[in-house]
Amino acid sequence: MTLRIRSARERVGLSQKALANRLGINAATLSGYESGSHDPRPETLAHIARICGVSADYLLNLDGQADEAVLPADALDLAAGYAALDEYGQRAVRAIVEVETQRLADAARSDRHKADDRPAQSPLPAVPQMSLGASEPDVTLRYYESPAAAGSPNDADSSYVTKSYPARLVPPRTLYALGINGASMEPEIPDGSTVFVGAADHLSDGDILIAWIDGEGAVCKRVCLYGQNVTRLMSANRAYPDIEGQSLTGLRVLGRVQGVYGSATPANPENALPPRMTDREKGEAMRQRRIALGFNLTDAAAAVGAPVRTLSRWESGMEPIPSRPLRAMCRAYGLDETLFQ
8 A cells, every 4th residue: 555655745845855854764765655665664654644744544545535646656766766866867867868758759750750761760869978887976075083073174174084985975065074973873873974064054953963062072963943043952862861951052053964874883773763853843743633632722731731831832842841741741642652752
């Protein structure tokens, strides 16, 4: 059964890459979910439903609603593959498409004029200015061996070397590469891997950042935002504490993680849990559940034992939901608490 993940994603204006980043998976895996070639785990399906503001029944085609028309699965797979290519690869694909389109046009013209004695069309043109067998280009970047030496290329002047990476693996607008030491972002970013870092001129809730914290040094964490204000930096590994409150003093964002490179694997993959939700995602999931149950803010606040204003701040993502009220909300709303930890 093909799930309605694509239609749910498009309802909220998320690209395939954006949703994959939120889920902590690559775009090819999400494309497989959307095409039906393989199914997500139940907890991943629940996370998709929360992000897209739909029910699991909707994703599973159990709500009785007519499904929207979708492209064939192979077309979706090709689109996802094309989006993952660098400029070199995309030019090659476009060139092949142009050649094949011309071939079909020539064949159609030939069929229309079979009765004519005119000579056949000339052979297919070569792919313009492309040699698919050519050696793959490289990109040379500054590589910082330790997060303790992290910084933007403009203000860091030590502890780096230059390294070359296959161009197809380096995301657009990457500024430098950085080695990750430590397991606080596992399983999303394994200890010993390398991240590609770009500018952080505009942040989105859930982005993974390289940031400088007074007293901590450089850290790699997922950001929780209210507007463009950083309210918390989250570890992906639940065994490591988050950075919030006064610990954010002196915060300076150095860049945004664009991608992960390397063959490293998480130290404890058997303990991997679904990606953590940001404060905004938690609040929105709670708000959607409250509305689905027919609770207004006053009813919900009474059930949870919190002031209405506080509950509103939690739902907006302005403040994280403390553990005790979170448990109370999950009980009142009939939700699995482990999905929100």
